[in-house]
Amino acid sequence: MAKSKLDFDYVIIGSGVAGAIVAKRLLDHDASASIAVVEAGKRVPLKDRRKWWDFVSTAANPYDDYHDLPIESENQSVGKEPWTFRESRLMGRGGSTVHWGGWALRFKEEDFETCSRTGRGADWPIRYQDLESYYDEAERWLGVSGQSRDSNGVVFPPRKSEYPLDPFPFVEADRPLIHAMERLGIGYGHMPIARFRKCMTTGTCRYCPFGARFTAAYLLDEIEENPRFTNFTYFEQSPCEQLLTDTKNRVHAAELNCTRTGKRIKIEGKNFIVASGAYESPKLLQRSVSTDWPNGIGNDRDLVGRFLISHPFLHVLAEFPSNANRWNQELDFPTLMSRHFDSPEQQAYGKLFLFKDRGRPSIDLAKLMIQGKTRAQIERASMGPMEIELQGFMEEFSIFENRVSIGTNTNRIGLPQTNVDFSRESDFLDRVASRLEIMKQIVKDTGAKITKAAVRTQRGDHSASTCRMGHSPATSVVDPDLRVHGVNNLWVCSNAVFPSGACVNPTLTLSALSLRLSDKLIRDGGAA
């Protein structure tokens, strides 16, 4: 129903993949629904040929200005383990799907039972089977290419449908690792990638001139261009300052700070969905303080912001003495991956998801030419030593002490500073060492000489679990339907609700959860 300009059926805080999917799904069901999507950041110019040429000719990234700055006034790492935000999220229309790699993997059945199986972290209150049909649908929304069976003919997790799009063939430079895995009996497969049919393999995936990589910004474009969706409003550059309650169990408004105009506005609504990622979602709840909620909405038990996890990034670098075939990666995304160690047997040590580095082997021909190297010198360089790197994400278990909270400063787009207090468990390095041994064995079998094997400094990509879901308010922030415990009309839809993070990229699972939440809202009429 059309309402006053600042009163909505649904107020969605955040324009990333979760917010955009929920908005689109609700509007597809009821085109007249009044929906506000609130975004703190700006609009990245997409499919802009000039921006693309600049990217090709100068390496200037069109969205560098949308990342966190590497300064303490923006974000603070206060735990024992340094936590860096460098390019780990994108603050703008479409959120991190504007810069993501498009890797779209399902969690596996055992990922929903982490605590039961390992005694660590938390179980999900839902099962894989509860999400399976939503995974199918999410793959169609995102345009995912892939192949169900791995090289051993194993399909995991179980699925009734094939991928919507055929997989990208392996690049030729995958050959040494493929052969090594075959010799070692390790199953491998094609990386599922969210690319639409118009992928022209430009190798500039970080900025696609054709819009071939899925981004939530395109969903928002579709919504805004659809004349049927007359009651949709997009609030740009408007960080949400706080949510306001009129009774303890009901949010009635969101207070926005429009940084472009300097005005503060209040928008009212029947239903509020916080879809602001694993940092901003808990921070918004924490700062929405009232007499009913002195520690912030949903935070009576001091759980909001707790249990922060991400994926430790492991890598094994190796070198062949020569590159007789002049192999180059030739694509800007990996085609080879293995979920062989992403298995129930490995879960207690931290599951391991393996993939070949998307950037190696590589030779920057233009750079050599710019340096004044002759054709003969470049020929020699391109056939000289060749690097490959096997990389992996390791599963991490959540612990109470690791948390996100609000700092005293404000970042340049008007969001409060993020404090991350993060430390490792005592057996972390032992588990890393055992995972690296697996990786080194594979790389060694290629015949290449290993030059480095290490875990990288923790980055903020794939962060999750800061408003985790569960049945009980004593141990979780939201219920299995993602509704904040104790509040009838407030939901959180972000990686923040994941009770555990598996060892694969979270975006497809978040997309599936977003579709599931949308259906729940449609079925129940929200909080009505």
Added chain:
Amino acid sequence: MEVLWNLFNGIRGAWGSDACRTEDMASQWREFIQLKVVGSPSYFEHYRSACELLSELRQTHGDRLYQYLFFDGELHRHPDARLVEFKRYVVDEFIRVYVSLGGFRSFGGKNYTGFVSGSRYRSQRPYRSYEGT
């Protein structure tokens, strides 16, 4: 435009082979120039200055002009700021565009960063693939 196109062709002359032709790159190169001039920040002054410089340098270096520009001149550390800017904003960017538009083929490979190689649904794979070898 012709002066700049000649410079672009000079890059092929210095590093190219029969595996790539600048004629095949012409339409995309023209788009690049047009967008660089029309869009923001505009490269109009960079290109105008480049034409003047090339004319001056041609008088000094004659047929060895491109040898000087690409290999001998060390333009990036030249005391003349105009030459440093010319190297950075024109020569270096042209080299990157040349390689991306197909110049990489002279050094092997079917695909490279920035090369628009077509839909993967074409029968011919647009990059060197494991299955295809």
